[in-house]
Amino acid sequence: MIDFTFTEEQEMFRKAAREFAETQVAPKVPEMEEAGKVNDEVVKALGEAEMMALTIPEEYGGLGLGYVARLIALEEISRVSVATAMMLQIFGLGIEPIIRFGNEEQKRRYLPGLAKGERLATVAVTEATGGSDPKSGRTSYKRDGDDYIINGRKCFITNSHIADTVTVLAKDEEDPEVFTAFIVEKGMEGFRPSHEEHKVGMRGCNTGELVFEHCRVPRENLLGEEGKGMxxxxxxxxxxxxxxxxxxxxxxxxxxxxxxxxxxxxxxxxxxxxxxxxxxxxxxxxxxxxxxxxxxxxxxxxxxxxxxxxxxxxxxxxxxxxxxxxxxxxxxxxxxxxxxxxxxxxxxxxxxxxxxxxxxxxxxxxxxxxxxxxxxxxxxxx
Ligand SMILES: Cc1cc2nc3c(=O)[nH]c(=O)nc-3n(C[C@H](O)[C@H](O)[C@H](O)COP(=O)(O)OP(=O)(O)OC[C@H]3O[C@@H](n4cnc5c(N)ncnc54)[C@H](O)[C@@H]3O)c2cc1C
Known part of the structure; x- marks a missing residue:
């Protein structure tokens, strides 16, 4: 049966999301526009309002509300600040590979902190050699004992300077047809944010470059199967x-x-x-x-x-x-x-x-x- 109406819960959720956006985000928009930066108080409020928990299953500390709820939240937040919605949207994209492809240990390690907004996330695929053609990316990995070593640069990454957990796509140094995804964490040796972009719009969200210089990633941070990164x-x-x-x-x-x-x-x-x-x-x-x-x-x-x-x-x-x-x-x-x-x-x-x-x-x-x-x-x- 086709039902074009939102449920009562979804209507209530939209009302709550609108109130959150209008009271917690809208007043900070002029400040974000002026500074051209993410507003820490807005990020904190998003966490407290459980906006980061929407798609995370309940057993990992999330709300398990799903993707219609996420769309409602993003629409309502974007109505007052597209930049804030963008920050939250890429956060959601950053955690999705862990939800879908992470093993039990990875889900238990990362998702509860992400659900609370204590940790922020992003996804790093795009490179200067082509966003539409991700296979032309040059970021590479190689095995080194129990670890992997990643080298390369990712550009246009939303949340580049605020993310703690990054899903990174890299290709096998010895076989450019083989791609693997890794979870890279802030503070890992050889990983750092670099240049920050100044965009014409969405000034209140952060977009920049991530650098991997001989970045050592332990084997337990391999996401999904090796070779299935794409x-x-x-x-x-x-x-x-x-x-x-x-x-x-x-x-x-x-x-x-x-x-x-x-x-x-x-x-x-x-x-x-x-x-x-x-x-x-x-x-x-x-x-x-x-x-x-x-x-x-x-x-x-x-x-x-x-x-x-x-x-x-x-x-x-x-x-x-x-x-x-x-x-x-x-x-x-x-x-x-x-x-x-x-x-x-x-x-x-x-x-x-x-x-x-x-x-x-x-x-x-x-x-x-x-x-x-x-x-x-x-x-x-x-
Ligand atoms: C604000 C912002 C945030 C972003 N956040 C992230 C992020 O968090 N993580 C991340 O990994 N990436 C992110 N990106 C990168 C984004 O995914 C890329 O910009 C996008 O994929 C396009 O790649 P490109 O910019 O290299 O353009 P190119 O791929 O160089 O494209 C240039 C032009 O060629 C056209 N073109 C390319 N291929 C074809 C084709 N086959 N047929 C017809 N036309 C074609 C394009 O449409 C475009 O007009 C972000 C980008 C922006 C602007």
Missing amino acids: RVAMAAIGEVGRGGMVGCALGLQAACLEASLKFANERILYGKPISNLQTIQNKLAEMRIDLEAGRLLGYRAAAMQDRGMRSSNEFAVAKYFTTEAAQKGAKTAVDIHGGYGCLEEYPVSRYYRDSIVLGPSAGTSDIMKVIIARWVLKPFRK
Whole structure:
């Protein structure tokens, strides 16, 4: 049976997430924008509100609420701060490989501290040699007794300077076709964050480079099977990474529509609010259409994920649609504001900058189309 309604618990959770976002995150946004940094108090509040525990199973200290709940939380947080939602989304992507592929010992060691927000996480796949083409990454590993030695550099890593636990993809020094995933921890010999990026948008989250210089990783930190690293990374990115970007995009779209509605009803031209102009009404209607359609795509994929169904193709569709729509919606919101849209005191200027940053993470729109085309063409390939 198809049911397009949220459960009573999910509605209550959305209400709580909205209240959290509006009271704990929104007041810190100006400070985050000004400093161009993650706000420690916001991170602490996320932990206390158990936002880091949503997808972690209860037996490892989490709430086990699943991926629809995660999408609700990300949408509500992104509605006030896309940067904070992005920080939380990549945290979720960083822990997913441990939840899915970690052994019992690794789950017991890492997940409880991550669930409490005492430890932060990220995932490090991208390198300068190509994000869309992860096989061209050069970060390598080799066996050294009971340990592995990792060498290389990862770029564009969200939470690079605040993460304690990093899922890293590296290739066998002797066989460039063999990839393995490792859990690298802050403080391990030879591992350090390096350059920090200054992005045009999402200024309140941290993006930077991670360096592995003869980084010694014990055998117990091997994640999943040796040689199956690409599967570990791609399974997490395909569903949790793309799903998280859908949450960031939906929240931004909602914020753009709300700000535009407010402005269009306050701005008087020709003696009446501009919401009386049909051109403005058309823009508002288009924003609402995109938001409704994006929500259907995103929450359907998340519901499939909660039911244990494979949902990476559906998330590729949702990620493409919602991030493109958020970029279009942010531009429309700026246009509705006329000259005021160019002023920093109006939030739509931030939404516009933030919308630019939504595209590449967890795969560009071009890559989403490559995935979707592969999916639709599959029955025709012998
Ligand atoms: C804010 C932000 C946060 C990020 N966080 C993380 C993170 O935490 N961890 C992590 O590992 N990575 C992260 N990334 C990296 C992100 O995954 C990459 O930016 C993305 O995969 C694109 O890679 P690239 O930037 O190297 O672009 P490239 O791969 O160099 O792409 C350049 C252009 O070529 C196009 N292109 C590439 N291949 C194809 C193709 N086959 N067909 C058609 N067009 C193609 C692309 O669409 C794009 O237009 C983040 C990026 C950003 C911007």
